[in-house]
Amino acid sequence: MSLHVDAGQPTRAPMPPSRRHVRPRPGRSFMTWLDLKAAPYLLVSPYYLLFLVFGLFPLGFTLYYSFFDYDLTGTVEWTGLGNYTAMLGDAAFWKAVVNTLAMFVIATVPQMLLALLLANALNKRMKAQLFVRLGVLLPLVTSVVAVAVVFTQLYGRDWGVVNWVLGWFGADPIDWKAERLPSWLAIATMIDWRWTGYNAIIFLAGMQTIPKDLYEAASIDGASRRRQFWQITIPMLRPTMIFVVLNSTIGGLTLFSEPTTFYNGNVHGGTNSQFQTVSMFIFEQGFREFDYGYASAAAWLLFLLILIGSAINFLLIRRIGGNK
């Protein structure tokens, strides 16, 4: 902002944004300036350079592309909001949205409850504590593709273990990939298998920060352990729950690897797109149909979906405990 020039101040480096606050040490002013004023910016600059190139630039261009119509012949045409209005009337897009939301809910609700119960179990005095925790966390080391490969086999129609077990109870073999609900359930179990233990460990960390006097006071008042869990543990766990639920919301709404691998690496999500997610839809539009504009518009709508989903979940969690 200011244009004043200090005598003897070398101008080899760009001016710092806050020169007025340079500590008055006239002797070795440049080195001091470099060390005290410029160093913090130099230290954070690698991150922001990367952010500029691989964060801000793609985000901006996604918005820009979304106003254009690309077709396979290579013609590019301005359509304004055309991609967005077309998408709002596109049954395939809405199907992907419904699939994504359904799998998210089917996976997340039981997962949160199970993770809470598991965390409560882990929060007790026991032998081989580290072994037990590692055992619970074991699924996390499996790559998503590996999980999906194994579960796809387990859910096989003809030779899958799941159908074999269901057969004991007289159930007919289920074609897990063919229909919406069975495929959603199969994919939801893949997600839950991988993430429940992880979330339980996070909840456990939250539980261990709850002051023990609260429980002592409650037991003196004669509150049962169950009551303590619902009236102390759950409300006190609110910050951790917000963290876990927001994480799951972002992860769940951007679901890609499990359903893709479930259909042998195809992003169409089954014969009728019965388990195609929004991320797969973006991939299909952008890199199978090469309609970059449509894919970009879908990406922005996905972002909107995540914002709405996060806001709803945030408010939901805030109410837990707020009322108690």
Place this chain on the structure above:
Amino acid sequence: MTTLSAPATTRRRRAKAPGGAAGLWTATPMTRLVLAVTIIISAFPLYYMIVIASRTNTEATDMPPPFLPGGKLGENIQRVLSNPDAHYLTGLTNSLIIAATVTVSVVLISTFAGFAFARLNFRGGKVLLLLVLLTMMVPLQQMGIVPLYRLMVSLEWVGSIKAVILPYLLNGFGVFLMTQYTQQAVPNELVEAARVDGASTLRIWWNVVLPAVRPGMAVLGINTFMLIWNDFMWPLIVLTPDNPTVQVAINSLNAKYGTDYVLIFSGTLMSILPLIVVFIAFGRQIIGGLMEGAVKA
């Protein structure tokens, strides 16, 4: 003194709050059962991977399914490695190079930035940190995928692992984690004292900060390695099947040999071995890091 006070607290605990304090409840048989079942469920798919990977395809599609490992593991692994469509060894090498490069870079970048945000006062620092937090909420992978791909096309990097490595270097979580960790592990007084002694900022980073935040760096490193090793969508787009990552190689097997279960399972089994090694070697740190990160967030 310890010998005296320890039984005293135990007695008090028993008297006042029978099993009242969190973390001090003893596990009931029910708890043990729940945990045992959980561990079995956690381990089963991994075990099943070994079972199928060591069988033949006819055995893999037997009814009832096999539940014990067979003797064909070596043979199946040989088939994966020599498969002309998967380029499995290339994939494995690429994944190692990518994950290692990204891990080292992300840890360094984050440690630098974390130090600046946590212990150096500078104008705009708070706003810049807030920006990091905000971008953590944006699913950049999905949001930026089309322009990033087109960028790689115009740079003629498609098919090269450079195209995979560079976007991964942007990691807001790392900056956030190292800021938190530095705040906790490096007392402000220590930085001030070093400053008074005439140490430069870089010297303070090297001599004061780095030794103190090493555990945080380990946690971030392990996390990053696992994340990058497992990632699938971006390499699938930007790499070609003849120069894949290990996940893309598995995907090629899956797409072309969908019914050759033992082949796919052997490839999958080998792909998680490096992660199992990391998990066994650093299990304690992984859990510690997860729990600390969660409480601070």
